[in-house]
Amino acid sequence: MDELSIGETAYRRIRADIVFGRLAPGQRLALDWMRETYGASISTLRELLSRLSSEDLVRAEGQRGFEVSPVSAADLREVAALRLLLETHALEQSFAAGGLEWESGVVAAHHKLAALERILLAGETAEAERWKRYDYEFHHALVAACGSRALLQAHAAIYDRYLRYQMVAVIFRGEVAAAEHRKLLDAALARDIATARSVLAEHVDGCVVQVLQTGGLDRFAGGTAEPQSKPGRRGRPRADTAPAKSQPSKRKVG
Numbered sequence: 001m002d003e004l005s006i007g008e009t010a011y012r013r014i015r016a017d018i019v020f021g022r023l024a025p026g027q028r029l030a031l032d033w034m035r036e037t038y039g040a041s042i043s044t045l046r047e048l049l050s051r052l053s054s055e056d057l058v059r060a061e062g063q064r065g066f067e068v069s070p071v072s073a074a075d076l077r078e079v080a081a082l083r084l085l086l087e088t089h090a091l092e093q094s095f096a097a098g099g100l101e102w103e104s105g106v107v108a109a110h111h112k113l114a115a116l117e118r119i120l121l122a123g124e125t126a127e128a129e130r131w132k133r134y135d136y137e138f139h140h141a142l143v144a145a146c147g148s149r150a151l152l153q154a155h156a157a158i159y160d161r162y163l164r165y166q167m168v169a170v171i172f173r174g175e176v177a178a179a180e181h182r183k184l185l186d187a188a189l190a191r192d193i194a195t196a197r198s199v200l201a202e203h204v205d206g207c208v209v210q211v212l213q214t215g216g217l218d219r220f221a222g223g224t225a226e227p228q229s230k231p232g233r234r235g236r237p238r239a240d241t242a243p244a245k246s247q248p249s250k251r252k253v254g
Contacts, residue, residue, distance in 0.1 A: 006040050006041075007047070009039075010039065010040040010044065010048060011048045011051065014048060015055075015057065015160075018058070018164065019057070019164050020164075021167040023068050024068060024168070024220070025069065025071040025168060025220045026070045027067060027068045028064075028065065028066075028067045029049060029058065029065065029067055031045055031046070049066045055161075057069055057161070057164075071164075071165060071220050073212055073217065076208060076211060076217070079158060079162050080208045083155070083158045084200065084201060084205075086151065086154055086155045087139065087142075087143060087159075087204075088197050088200060088201075089146075089151070090142075090146040090151050090152070091143055091146075091193065091196050091197070091200065093145070093146035093148065093151075094142060094143045095188065095191050095193050095196065096191075097147055098144075098145035105141045105144060106141045106142055106185065107185070108141075109134070109137045109140075110181060110182075110185045112134045112137065112138075113131075113134040113135055113137070113138045116134055117131070117178040117181070120174075121174060121178065128167070132166065136163070138181060138184075142184060142188055142196075143155060162204075168216070168217070169216030173206065176206065177203070180202060181203075183199045184199050184203070187199060
C-alpha cells in the first residue's frame with residue numbers, strides 16, 4: 001500500500017475514532033503513539049491532523065502538538081443551530097424536487113432505523129455506531145434530492161460534529177426520538193414541509209436540552225485526556241440504562 005493510500009486509511013480511522021468518541025475530547029494526540037496505532041508516518045500524520053483541524057475535530061496546541069477538539073455547551077448550541085439551518089434548507093429543496101425514487105430511499109432508510117430502534121426500546125443490546133449510522137442514513141435520505149452537492153457535503157460535515165456530542169454525552173431519548181423520526185417520514189411522504197421543519201427543530205433542540213440538563217459534557221470540562229494504548233471498538237450498549245462513567249467506551253445515544 002502506498003503512502004497516499006495509507007494516509008487516507010489513517011485519516012478515515014482517526015476521524016471515525018474522534019466522531020464516535022473513541023478518542024475523547026481534549027485527548028492529546030502524541031505522534032509516536034499515533035504512528036504505532038494508525039500505521040502512518042509522522043509527516044503524514046501531521047498533514048492529517050492539520051486536515052482534521054480545518055474540520056474543527058482536532059486542535060493545534062502550538063509547541064504542544066495536537067489534541068482532540070474539546071466540547072462545550074456553547075459549541076454544542078452552535079453546531080446544533082448550524083445543523084438545523086442546513087438541514088431545514090435542504091429539506092425544503094428535497095421535498096420540492098424528490099420523486100418516487102427519493103420516496104423509496106426515505107422509506108427504506110426509515111425501515112432500517114425503526115427496526116433497530118425497536119430493538120433498543122425492547123431493552124435489548126445493539127451497537128450504538130450502527131444505530132447512529134442508520135440515523136444518519138435516514139436524515140441524509142430526507143435531504144438527498146436537494147440538488148446541491150455542496151449543501152449535502154456541508155450537512156454531512158456538521159452532522160458528524162453534532163454526532164460527536166451525542167456519542168460522548170451518554171444520552172438516550174428512546175421513544176421520543178423514534179416518534180420524531182416517524183413524523184419526519186410521514187411529513188416527507190406528504191411533502192409537508194411546515195411539519196417537517198417543526199419536527200426537525202424539536203428533534204435537534206430536544207437532544208441539546210437533554211445533553212445539557214443531564215450534564216453529559218461535565219466530565220470533559222477542564223481536563224486533558226492522555227492517549228490510551230489503542231482506541232477500542234465500542235461495546236454493545238443497552239437501551240434502557242446509561243453506562244457508568246468509568247466505562248466511556250460503552251455509551252448510548254439518542
